[in-house]
Amino acid sequence: MTEPLSPQYDPGAIETSLYREWEENGWFHADEQNVLGGKRDPYVIVIPPPNVTAVLHMGHGLNNTIQDVLTRWQRMRGREALYLPGTDHAGIATQNVVERLIATEGKTRDDLGREKFVERVWTFVDETGSTILQQLRAIGCSCDWSRTRFTLEPDLSRAVREVFVRLYDKGLIYRGNYIINWCPRCLTALSDEEAEPEETNGKLYHLRYPLAGDAPAGLPRLPDGRAYIVVATTRPETMLGDTAVAVNPEDGRYASVIGRDIMLPLAERVIPVIADAYVDAEFGSGAVKITPAHDPNDFDMARRHPIATVNILNPDATLNDSVPAAFRGLDRFEARKKVVAAFEAAGLLEKVEDHRHAVPHCYRCDTVVEPRLSEQWFVKMKPLAEPALAASREGRVKFTPERWTKVYDGWLENIRDWCISRQLWWGHRIPVWYCRAPGCSEMIVAREDPTSCTRCGGTQLEQDHDVLDTWFSSWLWPFSTLGWPDETQDLKAFYPTNTLVTAPEILFFWVARMIMAGLEFRGELPFTDVYLTGTVRDLQGRKMSKSLGNGIDPLEVVNLFGADALRYTVIAGAGLGTDVYMDPDNLESTFAVGRNFANKVWNAGRFALMNVSSDTVAPVADVSASLELADRWILSRLDAAIEDVTRHLESFRFHEAAASAYHFFRGELADWYLELVKPRLLDGGDAASRAAAESTLVAALDGILRLLHPIMPFITDALWRRLPRVSGETAAASIMIASWPQSGVRRDADAEAAMTALMELIGEVRKLRSEYNVPPGKPISIRLTDVHAVLEQCLAAEERAVRRMAKVGSIERGASGDADAAGPAAAGGAGAHAVLRGGAELFIPLAEMVDVAVERDRLQKELDRVEGMLRGVEGKLSNEQFTGRAPAEVIEKEREKASNFRDQRDRLSSKLKSLA
């Protein structure tokens, strides 16, 4: 990286080679010995492992940029920084991808069989699985690739088994028949979290259920004389599995019916009417049909009452043989139509209402999930949740933004058992074996595959067919990736980790469970800080997604504008946990912030590199005697920037950190300091002044490049490594392993005050020139009155700059009396005025500019403004409440303000008079 800088900023030309160099030099690698030997404190972030089949999207772009910002920043702060990468086998998701793939060959997974299918998935994963990790390199992530992990690799599988066995031995894993969420398309059970409710416009069907035999009076009757009860349901087809009708015991309307029988239509079964407090008398008719096999509440009810359970659904959600022949084999939705039609034909359909309700959908394939009774494995969560809850309540784990704490707590407080078995082929197979030897029904739960039955010694062992929920491996990620269950050096050095950065969508799926697992299996929280990012959305506020086609491909952005532009844009746009809005149809405007800033950094850097005379400069301390106002000012501002950026990074306010760095670079260094030192660097002249300027410029650039490095790693390194060296200091080979700058050493209030005055003066002259349409090249004379000490100081130091930057020919000084006594006319006629802070006044003779009428109008407006302001302040000061209670310095400030406004008003009105 020592070729000359290209005049045009070309990110493509620097990024790839820099990344390769960082990686080849081992700078991403964290050395556990440095931690164990006490040389450095660790800083660890484990990546939220993307699905192994994933392709990088802007969500990753945002998350991983934040993770890398933190990693790089802490690395520069001297921590042994580990950013641990890896991927998740993503059970259902990956299996679905490969199933679709073989479907194009006209095959199903059953055609291949389990073994061949799993082989096929492995091939697929081996071929394409590292895509996303490659892509993370393109956005500059400084991951320790030597520690890359995969949730289904042997070491991590061992951790999974260890955990399964431990929990089983503790009685926290059990198998049982319960209602679970079943996806009829994926043909597997799902956890509660994997069934996503979606508001849907459905129907509420009111069905008439005739009573069997004699009926008490007071009930409505069918034309044939039978009495009936109305029940309401959103899923009428499930009536074929009804085994009771329930009413509230307090509900007088039904008191006489409790205990009687109903003849279930279509099925022609007799079912009882039972009483249960669960039933809400206010809803619908107050009577509920009970389908224990297909509704969790009904299932619970069946455990409280002696009623039957009829499972009417096959795994693919077609009706099975327990229903009348006419309905067998029908898809559930077909069956729904047919059942409703049958009720209508029989005069049993009371009414159908529109009904908006939440229907659960499979989080992977969006199919409507069916509650279904089946035998599954569960984790008993309560004992695990309690310590995790305590950790947040006691503040040992901190969420940012803080409001997520409540969401986390709420979930843990109402924790439900976790269904962990999946009827899939791709995943960790459940480490349970059943002895099939005649007369033996032993179940073996083991870390290692058993070869014979522990009870009968037989060898006819069959492993459980199911695999584990993919999150059952993810929840171990912070320690399984470090070698657990072995007590490895890595584990000792890098566990617990520090910061977890992820999307709030997986707070329950992943974050909460990791905390539980960390506490349970390591006795220690897996991390102390959780930063929940926002969501990347399009301009309509829709989440970016492949299916909507509103995504932005980060790699396209990298190609167009560079990784630094992408990273800066994303960071600057991401307020504390707020969503990031981007326009997928206008990448140019979306990423303009980052691209333009990167371009600015590049060019400012180039300017400095081209104009510093040698490749070594003196340390600032050595030239302190010749530092000029501008030098002291920019060093002071750099100091402030260091403080701000550091403070903001510490509180996860990345956008503010970016803004502080941006403001310093653009608003102070590029716009002002570079302009101020140009004469000293370009026009020759005083050698000491030049040396001071060079040292200062190098120091300022050095500092801001370091501050920007975590956010914009490439461009900062490309420039930084070419900066002139500071004599007597040894420079690191790359900014990424250089140290984070210290603040609190170069603040200079005097220089800041003087430069502020200077900048205001130049700004005012520019403003007036622009207002009066003075040709840009034309020098004009200005007159200053009431020049106070601070302004005097800045003029003495930088008069040359005023002339150059504001195109001023001569600067005339006047005493305060001049303008007031004789008016501007005395100074040569009408003119433009501006009152500067501190009371000094700027006057530009109108003759230098134009039009008296326009000027008069302008002055009148200004006068109105000042008078308004003065009224406000005077009002405040005449308020006894204020003068009586506000702190003295606040009142003093207000008084000062008032007197300034009065001065301004007097001057403005006298000038206005002089123009009349």
Place this chain on the structure above:
RNA sequence: GGUCGCAUAGCUCAGCUGGUUAGAGCGCACGGUUCACAUCCGUGAGGUCGUAGGUUCAAAUCCUACUGCGACCACCA
């Protein structure tokens, strides 16, 4: 139904512990071939800080209610 969050310039958002004349980027208008940069420079227009109350000497900032939007949770069939 419960809980939480948001509402500031045309757009996307800052504004951390109440206290100068509420800021940035994009967009817009005007003017610029100044030797780092037109991916640039200078200047400007544009805000009753959602509405109504309240607390306070002082509210974009704290409190209450309302309106609108959003998120999460929840077994009302």
